[in-house]
Amino acid sequence: MIQLALPSFLFSLLLLAVLSSYILRRWERGVSLANGAMLGLAGVLLWHVPIDSPRLPIPLIPVVLDLRAGIWEYGFRLQFTQTNEPIVVIVLLLLGSGMLLTAAASQGRVFPPSMLLVGAGYIGVALMVDAPISTVFLAPASLAILMTLSVFPLQVGIGGEALTSLRAMLPPILATPFVLLAAWNMEQLPLNPQDIRLATGGAQLLGAGLLILLAPVPLHSAQPQLGESSPPIAMALTILLYQTLVLYLYFLATTSIPLLLSSTALNVWLTSTATVTLVWGGVAAAAASHPGRLLGYAMLHDWGLILLLLAGSDEGSLPMVISLFALRILSTMSASAGLSQIRQATGSLDAESLHGVGARMPWSTAAFLLGSLGLAGFPLTAGFSGHWSAIQALAEGDWRFAAVVLIASGSVIFGFVRMVGIFFGPLTYPRLPRERPLGVVFSLVAILLVTGMAIAPQLFEGPLARTLLAFD
């Protein structure tokens, strides 16, 4: 029996998925289904098996899995811990669902291997518990590498505005020197414990780096532009994977360096930029006529709200941030599932070719609309409970923030009302193909998940409590 540490097993699994999806790319649908199911299953199993359980034999292959064992190479230690468990599971589930959706609506034949490669990198960053420099400080450089790699799945199989993908990789590249300079300041602190400037300077630099990584306005432009110019699933996966890791990094930094919140103006900057972000997301969404761009602005608005809660930084805001982000993942994946089907059928997402699509592709349209409206906190969608709690929490502190969020959300909803008018208007192309069975199945699953979470938000309490425990 071969004994494998969990990181080695995960990388072997992902390597297998990358190689199979590249070599067998002519059979994209079957391979994507198999890889998606395998990664989704791995994510679910990791979530259900306790981390301190004894070694696990894997059925059918002579391998015994050691969940707590780590690997140590070149000064980097990768290990599965209680803290990084939710992040690893989220990345696996995102990759799994992305591959399954790709089976129904192709994003380009080279998309699955390139996206899986990027996903393997994100898992590596999440598993990193020790490095030559503290992991908090080295993570932005790793994120910069991963966002640079993300250009390939974003652009593959599609022409268009190449500069948009380039903009997506700017925040981590710009943040890297700030954070590494902060690391130097922190490393000098034990040598000069009396020098308060080192500590505050380090905290300020780290704060500036984190602010750039979180990419509020004016660093937001990639999000809506990717929505317009990239395949929907590629856009959703790239943005969600990046933001998952950035939020994780933010939690790690604020818990390990308390000075970050106490002696810097990070919260003030975050509050002001987050407010502008959510307002701009709402205003721009009202005027957007491209569904991908509209989805991008709705995501931007939602991200602004998450950042605003993050700036609250008290104990009560942490569960709300996590729950809003989880609902964001659900809503975005549902919206991109529907939108990718529509894009596949119409060949383009220009408004003129979308007239009447809703009548011909009802399930995909419903998945897109319900998912997107969830990002604005529309009633009876997944995002409603999270938005409602967030607005209540904000109103307790300052009612003006709650009013701004409500107005901006209303503006996003107005944008989608216009889109409904286009989708359910007179059909422009009567020979538009009907939905494929696999697409209908995935759209139905997305609709069920989104509405299920809207009707019974308590279903999410268990995973939320466990994630909170991990971050404690």
Next chain:
Amino acid sequence: MAAFWASIPIHVILGLAACIPVVLWDWRVALPGILFVQLGTSALIGAVYGVPAPWPAVHLGIQALACLIILLSILQTSNVQVRNAGEFSSRLFRLLVLGIAALLVWAASDRVELPLLENATKVLFLWFAAVALITLGVTETALFGGVGLLLWLIPVQAFLSVLFPLPAVIVLLGILQILVALACSFLLLAEDDALTQIEVPSTDPDLAPGVYRRHSIASGARVLGYGIGYWMYTLFNRRLKSGGRNS
């Protein structure tokens, strides 16, 4: 040697070399310009700041490789617009922007602390960063986006090598630099593909009009992927075929 590289005229020359690509906005100047700036910066951190011997040469080697990767893509582009498009305003206006940036750098340099660096080097690195940000801010093409990013990474890598002469940090930043070049060269080809798209008007009013490509991105990526090996293979194959015909 250290005194030569630490001298003000050398710093001025490097600073001027960094802004020439922005002023002239031509890839034939931009790529050698980046290499020249990298050469000077590597020599500076090696001679003045004592960065261990292999690393300045490694920086230069990586930068040369990055420029070569972008150059390969430039030579691959069939559309001249990709190489020359996206020039922001006139040269005079760009000079004005650079002048304002120079004033800002000069005014801000006293308040910015870059530990372990002498004042002249600090101002030079801030100037490199400012020029890189201006390039990134005004560009509309992947080519000059790549130039801006490579220019941004020169002072970042040099400064961090002085702060952390650790192989892990230098290797990570080197990987980032090569990936930036690969990504930008890939985007350059994608941009070219977008420019050469042909719109096919629908002859049937019931069908949506389509946009088709003259050639796929894969044709450019193939050259990047297989590189010189692919070229040699095709050359060898062609010779074999022509040899077969002659006999």
